[in-house]
Amino acid sequence: xxxxxxxxxxxxxxxxxxxxxxxxxxxxxxxxxxxxxxxxxxxxxxxxxxxxxxxxxxxxxxxxxxxxxxxxxxxxxxxxxxxxxxxxxxxxxxxxxxxxxxxxxxxxxxxxxxxxxxxxxxxxxxxxxxxxxxxxxxxxxxxxxxxxxxxxxxxxxxxxxxxxxxxxxxxxxxxxxxxxxxxxxxxxxxxxxxxxxxxxxxxxxxxxxxxxxxxxxxxxxxxxxxxxxxxxxxxxxxxxxxxxxxxxxxxxxxxxxxxxx
Amino acid sequence: xxxxxxxxxxxxxxxxxxxxxxxxxxxxxxxxxxxxxxxxxxxxxxxxxxxxxxxxxxxxxxxxxxxxxxxxxxxxxxxxxxxxxxxxxxxxxxxxxxxxxxxxxxxxxxxxxxxxxxxxxxxxxxxxxxxxxxxxxxxxxxxxxxxxxxxxxxxxxxxxxxxxxxxxxxxxxxxxxxxxxxxxxxxxxxxxxxxxxxxxxxxxxxxxxxxxxxxxxxxxxxxxxxxxxxxxxxxxxxxxxxxxxxxxxxxxxxxxxxxxxxxxxxxxxxxxxxxxxxxxxxxxxxxxxxxxxxxxxxxxxxxxxxxxxxxxxxxxxxxxxxxxxxxxxxxxxxxxxxxxxxxxx
Numbered sequence: 001x002x003x004x005x006x007x008x009x010x011x012x013x014x015x016x017x018x019x020x021x022x023x024x025x026x027x028x029x030x031x032x033x034x035x036x037x038x039x040x041x042x043x044x045x046x047x048x049x050x051x052x053x054x055x056x057x058x059x060x061x062x063x064x065x066x067x068x069x070x071x072x073x074x075x076x077x078x079x080x081x082x083x084x085x086x087x088x089x090x091x092x093x094x095x096x097x098x099x100x101x102x103x104x105x106x107x108x109x110x111x112x113x114x115x116x117x118x119x120x121x122x123x124x125x126x127x128x129x130x131x132x133x134x135x136x137x138x139x140x141x142x143x144x145x146x147x148x149x150x151x152x153x154x155x156x157x158x159x160x161x162x163x164x165x166x167x168x169x170x171x172x173x174x175x176x177x178x179x180x181x182x183x184x185x186x187x188x189x190x191x192x193x194x195x196x197x198x199x200x201x202x203x204x205x206x207x208x209x210x211x212x213x214x215x216x217x218x219x220x221x222x223x224x225x226x227x228x229x230x231x232x233x234x235x236x237x238x239x240x241x242x243x244x245x246x247x248x249x250x251x252x253x254x255x256x257x258x259x260x261x
Numbered sequence: 262x263x264x265x266x267x268x269x270x271x272x273x274x275x276x277x278x279x280x281x282x283x284x285x286x287x288x289x290x291x292x293x294x295x296x297x298x299x300x301x302x303x304x305x306x307x308x309x310x311x312x313x314x315x316x317x318x319x320x321x322x323x324x325x326x327x328x329x330x331x332x333x334x335x336x337x338x339x340x341x342x343x344x345x346x347x348x349x350x351x352x353x354x355x356x357x358x359x360x361x362x363x364x365x366x367x368x369x370x371x372x373x374x375x376x377x378x379x380x381x382x383x384x385x386x387x388x389x390x391x392x393x394x395x396x397x398x399x400x401x402x403x404x405x406x407x408x409x410x411x412x413x414x415x416x417x418x419x420x421x422x423x424x425x426x427x428x429x430x431x432x433x434x435x436x437x438x439x440x441x442x443x444x445x446x447x448x449x450x451x452x453x454x455x456x457x458x459x460x461x462x463x464x465x466x467x468x469x470x471x472x473x474x475x476x477x478x479x480x481x482x483x484x485x486x487x488x489x490x491x492x493x494x495x496x497x498x499x500x501x502x503x504x505x506x507x508x509x510x511x512x513x514x515x516x517x518x519x520x521x522x523x524x525x526x527x528x529x530x531x532x533x534x535x536x537x538x539x540x541x542x543x544x545x546x547x548x549x550x551x552x553x554x555x556x557x558x559x560x561x562x563x564x565x566x567x568x569x570x571x572x573x574x575x576x577x578x579x580x581x582x583x584x585x586x587x588x589x590x591x592x593x594x595x596x597x598x599x600x601x602x603x604x605x606x
Contacts, residue, residue, distance in 0.1 A: 054472060056468070056472075075471070076468075076471045076472050077471050077472075077473075077474050077475055077476050077477065080471075080472055080473055080474035081474045085472070085473070086472055088468075088469070088472075092466045092468060092469040093466070093469070094461065094462045094465035094466055094469065094470075095465060096461070096465055096582065097458070097461060097462070097465065101458055101461075102462075104455065104458055105458055105459060105462045105470065105473050105475065106473040106474065107455070108455050108456070108458060108459045108473075108474075108475055109473070109474035109475060109476070111455050111456075113455075115451070115456055115483060118450060118451065118454035118455065118456050119447045119450045119451055119454070120450070121450060121454070125454070128455075129454070129455060132455065168473065169473075171473075172473055172474055
C-alpha cells in the first residue's frame with residue numbers, strides 16, 4: 001500500500017446538538033499505516049468526531065471520505081463492514097458472553113451460511129462455525145488472551161476487558177482502527193503496557209490507528225502525529241515535541257493540568 | 262457416539278413411547294392438560310427468542326396465535342360444518358370451496374405459521390426499525406388488538422365474535438409434543454449458532470453489536486419471524502385441540518400467560534420456557550377450584566401474586582439464562598450423591 005495515500009479524509013465536519021456546537025469545521029487526513037492521536041480536554045468533542053466517522057451520528061455538515069468513498073451518514077454496521085472498527089470509552093463488551101464469543105460476534109457479518117444452514121445444521125455451517133472458532137482462538141492468542149477465552153467477559157479484570165474489546169474490533173479485519181481512550185481508568189504502568197500492546201497489534205495486523213486520549217503522556221509516547229482540539233475546534237497539530245511547546249495547547253490543556261499540579 | 266447423544270436418543274425414544282401410550286390410554290383430563298402445556302411451551306419458546314434472547318420487548322404473540330388459529334380452522338373445517346357456521350354472512354372464497362383431509366393437517370399448521378410470519382413482517386419492518394423498549398411493546402400490543410378487532414368484524418372469514426365451532430379435534434400428543442420438539446430443536450440450534458450469538462449480542466449491547474458490523478434490524482426481524490412462526494403453529498394446534506375458536510380465545514391475556522411462562526422459566530432460556538409451559542398448564546388447572554370457590558377470575562389474581570413472588574425472590578426464573586444439558590444433570594446428581602455420602606459418613 002502506498003504510504004502516502006489517504007485512507008480517511010474528514011472534510012469540515014460540524015456537529016450541532018440543538019444550539020450547542022460540539023465540533024466545528026474539523027478537517028483531517030489520515031494516511032495508510034499512520035498512528036495518529038487526537039487529544040483534548042474533557043468535552044472537547046473527541047468522541048463526537050469518532051461517532052461521526054462510524055455513523056453513530058450524522059454530521060450536521062461536512063464529509064467523511066474513507067478510501068475515496070463518501071461514507072457520510074452510512075449506518076454503523078455498513079461502516080464497520082467497509083473496514084472501520086472501533087472501541088468505546090466505557091468498555092462495551094457483551095458481558096454475559098465469553099471472551100471468545102465476543103470475538104466471534106465480529107465474524108458473524110461474514111458468515112455465508114443461511115439461517116436454515118445453522119438450524120439444520122448443514123455440513124457447510126458446521127465447517128464455517130469450526131473455522132470461526134479456530135480463527136477466534138488464533139486472534140485471542142495473537143493478543144495474549146487464549147487463557148481467558150472461555151471466561152465470561154464481564155468477569156475479567158478491567159485491563160483484560162479492554163484487550164478483549166480491542167480483539168473484538170480486530171476480528172472485523174479493519175483497515176482503520178479507532179480507539180476511544182483505551183487507557184482510561186488505568187494506572188501509568190497499565191497504560192504503558194497497553195501502549196506497547198497497541199504498537200504490537202499495529203505491526204502484526206498492518207493497521208492504521210486513530211486514537212483518542214485524554215492523558216497526554218500516554219499519547220506522546222506512541223503517536224508520531226497528534227491533533228489537539230478544544231471546545232470542538234482544532235487548535236494545533238504536530239509531533240509530540242511541537243505539541244508540548246505549543247502555547248495554545250499549554251493554555252487549553254497543559255496549563256489547566258499544571259495549575260492543578 | 263458420545264454418551265450425551267445416547268442419552269438424548271433414549272430420551273426421545275422414551276418420549277415417543279409416552280406419546281404413543283398417552284394418546285391411547287392416558288386419562289383424558291390429564292391428556293388435555295399435557296396438550297395445553299405443549300402448546301403453551303411451543304408459543305413460549307418462540308416468544309422467549311424475541312423477548313429473552315434478543316431482548317426486544319414484544320407484546321404481540323396473541324395476535325400471531327390468532328392468525329394461525331383461524332387459518333388452520335379455515336383449512337380443516339369440514340365443508341358441511343362451514344355451511345352451518347357461516348349462517349348470516351357467507352364464508353369468503355376460497356375457503357368455501359375446499360377443506361383439507363386429516364393428511365393435510367400439517368400443511369394447515371405450517372400455513373398458519375407462515376401467515377403469522379407474513380404478519381410479523383408487516384408489523385416488524387416499521388416497528389423494529391424505529392422502536393425499542395416500551396415503545397416497541399406498545400406497537401406490538403396495538404397490532405394484537407387490531408387483529409382482535411378485525412377478527413370480530415371480518416364476518417366472512419371468522420364469523421365474528423360468535424366464533425367457529427365443530428373444528429375437528431385433530432390435535433393430540435403426537436402433534437403438540439411433536440411440534441414442540443421440532444421447533445425447540447430449531448430454537449436451540451438457532452440460539453447456539455452464529456446467528457444466536459448476534460441476537461444475544463443485540464440484547465447485551467445493541468450499539469456494540471452494530472459497531473461490529475451486525476445488521477441489528479435484520480437480526481431482530483429474524484427473531485421476530487421465528488417467534489411469530491411458533492405462535493402461529495401454536496394457535497393452529499390450540500384451535501384444533503379445543504374444537505372451537507373465538508376472537509376472545511386470543512386476547513391480550515394469552516400474551517400475559519406467555520409472559521409469565523418465559524419469566525418463570527428464565528428470560529432467554531429455551532428449556533426454561535418448555536418446562537414452565539407445562540408447569541403453567543398444570544397449575545392453571547390445579548387452581549381452577551379458586552375460580553369456582555371464590556369469584557371467577559380469581560385464578561388470575563393468584564397467578565399475578567405468584568409472578569410477583571417470582572420477581573421478588575427468584576428473579577432469574579427457573580433456569581436463569583442457562584439451558585438444560587446432560588452435563589448440568591450429571592453435576593446435580595454428582596453433587597447430591599456426594600452430599601448424601603458425606604452425611605452417611
